[in-house]
Amino acid sequence: xxxxxxxxxxxxxxxxxxxxxxxxxxxxxxxxxxxxxxxxxxxxxxxxxxxxxxxxxxxxxxxxxxxxxxxxxxxxxxxxxxxxxxxxxxxxxxxxxxxxxxxxxxxxxxxxxxxxxxxxxxxxxxxxxxxxxxxxxxxxxxxxxxxxxxxxxxxxxxxxxxxxxxxxxxxxxxxxxxxxxxxxxxxxxxxxxxxxxxxxxxxxxxxxxxxxxxxxxxxxxxxxxxxxxxxxxxxxxxxxxxxxxx
Amino acid sequence: xxxxxxxxxxxxxxxxxxxxxxxxxxxxxxxxxxxxxxxxxxxxxxxxxxxxxxxxxxxxxxxxxxxxxxxxxxxxxxxxxxxxxxxxxxxxxxxxxxxxxxxxxxxxxxxxxxxxxxxxxxxxxxxxxxxxxxxxxxxxxxxxxxxxxxxxxxxxxxxxxxxxxxxxxxxxxxxxxxxxxxxxxxxxxxxxxxxxxxxxxxxxxxxxxxxxxxxxxxxxxxxxxxxxxxxxxxxxxxxxxxxxxxxxxxxxxxxxxxxxxxxxxxxxxxxxxxxxxxx
Ligand code: SF4
Ligand code: SF4
Ligand code: FES
Numbered sequence: 001x002x003x004x005x006x007x008x009x010x011x012x013x014x015x016x017x018x019x020x021x022x023x024x025x026x027x028x029x030x031x032x033x034x035x036x037x038x039x040x041x042x043x044x045x046x047x048x049x050x051x052x053x054x055x056x057x058x059x060x061x062x063x064x065x066x067x068x069x070x071x072x073x074x075x076x077x078x079x080x081x082x083x084x085x086x087x088x089x090x091x092x093x094x095x096x097x098x099x100x101x102x103x104x105x106x107x108x109x110x111x112x113x114x115x116x117x118x119x120x121x122x123x124x125x126x127x128x129x130x131x132x133x134x135x136x137x138x139x140x141x142x143x144x145x146x147x148x149x150x151x152x153x154x155x156x157x158x159x160x161x162x163x164x165x166x167x168x169x170x171x172x173x174x175x176x177x178x179x180x181x182x183x184x185x186x187x188x189x190x191x192x193x194x195x196x197x198x199x200x201x202x203x204x205x206x207x208x209x210x211x212x213x214x215x216x217x218x219x220x221x222x223x224x225x226x227x228x229x230x231x232x233x234x235x236x237x238x239x240x241x242x243x244x245x246x
Numbered sequence: 247x248x249x250x251x252x253x254x255x256x257x258x259x260x261x262x263x264x265x266x267x268x269x270x271x272x273x274x275x276x277x278x279x280x281x282x283x284x285x286x287x288x289x290x291x292x293x294x295x296x297x298x299x300x301x302x303x304x305x306x307x308x309x310x311x312x313x314x315x316x317x318x319x320x321x322x323x324x325x326x327x328x329x330x331x332x333x334x335x336x337x338x339x340x341x342x343x344x345x346x347x348x349x350x351x352x353x354x355x356x357x358x359x360x361x362x363x364x365x366x367x368x369x370x371x372x373x374x375x376x377x378x379x380x381x382x383x384x385x386x387x388x389x390x391x392x393x394x395x396x397x398x399x400x401x402x403x404x405x406x407x408x409x410x411x412x413x414x415x416x417x418x419x420x421x422x423x424x425x426x427x428x429x430x431x432x433x434x435x436x437x438x439x440x441x442x443x444x445x446x447x448x449x450x451x452x453x454x455x456x457x458x459x460x461x462x463x464x465x466x467x468x469x470x471x472x473x474x475x476x477x478x479x480x481x482x483x484x485x486x487x488x489x490x491x492x493x494x495x496x497x498x499x500x501x502x503x504x505x506x507x508x509x510x511x512x513x514x515x516x517x518x519x520x521x522x523x524x525x
Contacts, residue, residue: 121296
C-alpha cells in the first residue's frame with residue numbers, strides 16, 4: 001500500500017471519546033478497553049493477565065453518558081464506546097477463610113460457618129448484574145446459605161474471581177471465596193468419583209508406564225518429533241461427547 | 247380401595263421451603279411433603295427462591311430488606327402460580343406481609359419496582375397461604391387417612407407469627423382453633439391452652455436467652471398443667487426455643503419435667519402410620 005493511502009486511512013479511522021478516571025482521551029473505535037488504555041498511554045503492571053477473558057484480572061467499571069447504570073465488565077473483552085467513563089479495579093480486598101479441606105466436613109452449615117456474612121444477603125441482585133461471566137451470583141449465594149453445595153458449585157463453575165460482585169454487594173459478601181469453598185467441598189466429598197481416573201492413577205503408582213517413559217527420555221529430539229507426529233490421534237467427536245452418568 | 251374422597255380432588259400448590267426447612271428443620275419438610283401428598287396436595291418447590299429475610303427484616307423500615315419477599319412472589323407468579331404455600335411460620339409471616347405491602351403501600355412499591363429494574367413490576371396478586379389453612383378443606387381426607395388414632399393429649403401452640411398482625415392471621419387471631427380441629431380429626435385430644443398464642447421470645451434466643459428460658463417455662467408449664475402429653479407447632483424457631491430451652495429451665499426449676507415438642511406434620515405422619523417411612 002502506498003504511503004499516502006495509509007495516511008488517508010488513518011485519518012478516516014473513527015475516534016471515540018473515553019474518560020479514564022475523569023480525563024478525556026480520543027481513542028480509535030473498536031478497541032477493547034484494555035487496548036484503548038494502552039493507546040492512551042497507560043501501562044499495565046497489575047490488572048491484566050490472560051488478555052482473553054479467563055483470568056479475571058482486568059475488572060473494570062464504567063458508566064455511559066446519560067445513563068444511570070453502572071456497568072461492570074472485563075477490560076480485555078469489552079469494546080470502548082463513545083462517552084464511556086471508566087476506571088480499573090485491579091484488586092478487590094476480600095478475606096478468604098483458612099481451612100484444611102481434608103479436615104472440614106461438607107454439611108448444611110459449612111459455608112455459612114466459614115462465611116457468616118452470606119446470611120446478610122438481601123436478594124438485591126446487584127452481584128448478578130455486575131458479573132461479567134453472566135453467572136447467577138445471587139442464586140449461588142442463596143443456595144450456599146441453605147447449604148446446597150451442589151447448586152452453589154454448579155452455578156459458580158465459570159467464576160473467574162474478578163471480584164466485581166464483591167465490590168458491589170451491599171452485604172459485603174466475598175462471593176467468589178464462598179463459591180470456591182463450595183466447589184472444593186463438592187468436588188472432594190459429594191461429587192461422584194471418576195473411576196477411570198482412579199484406575200489410571202493406580203496404574204501409574206504401580207509403575208505401569210515407567211518403562212515406556214524411561215525409553216522416551218533417552219531419545220533425541222528428532223526421534224521424539226517423529227514419534228509425536230506419528231502418534232495416534234483420537235478422532236474429534238462431532239457432537240458433545242456423552243459423559244458417563246449423564 | 248381408597249375411599250372416593252381421597253381419590254377425588256388432587257391439587258398442586260407452589261411451595262416455598264425457606265432456608266431452615268433445608269437445614270435445621272428437615273423433619274418438618276419431609277413429613278409435610280409426605281402427609282399432604284396423602285391427602286391430595288402436592289407441593290411443587292419453586293425453581294428459584296431466596297431467603298425470605300425473616301421477621302428480622304420486618305423490624306426495620308429499610309425497603310432493602312423487603313426485596314427478598316417481593317422477589318420470591320415474582321418468581322411464583324413467573325412460574326404460573328396464584329398461590330404460594332410455605333410451612334415455616336416465619337417465612338409465612340414475612341412473605342404474607344410482603345404481599346400485603348405490595349397491595350397496600352403504593353409508594354413503597356414504586357420504589358421497589360424501580361429498584362428491581364430487571365424484574366417485572368409486582369402487583370400483589372400472589373396469595374401466600376399456610377398449609378394449616380387447607381386443613382378444613384381436607385378434613386374428611388385427613389380422617390380417612392388415620393391408621394393409628396393419636397389417643398394422646400396435645401397442646402396446639404400457634405405463637406405469634408401465624409396470627410399477627412391480624413391482617414395475616416390464618417385463623418381467629420385471638421382464639422385460633424385450626425390445629426385443635428386437626429388434632430381431634432386424628433383421634434387426639436386438644437387441651438385447653440391459654441398460652442397458645444403467647445410469643446416464645448423468637449430470635450431473642452440469640453441476644454436475651456434468659457427471657458426465652460422464662461417464656462419456655464411459662465408456656466410449657468401451662469400446657470402441662472392442662473394435661474398435655476406434647477406440644478405441636480408450625481415454627482422451627484418456636485420448636486427450637488420450646489424444645490431446647492427446656493434443658494435450661496430444668497437447671498433453674500428442678501421440679502420441671504418438660505414435654506416433647508413436635509411439628510404438626512410429625513403427628514400427622516404418626517397418625518397416618520408413615521412416620522419413619524423411607525428415611
Ligand atoms: S461471580 Fe463475582 S468474582 Fe466470579 S466472575 Fe462473577 S463477578 Fe467475578
Ligand atoms: S449483591 Fe450481595 S446482598 Fe445483593 S443479592 Fe448479591 S449477595 Fe445478596
Ligand atoms: S486480562 Fe484476563 S480476563 Fe481480562
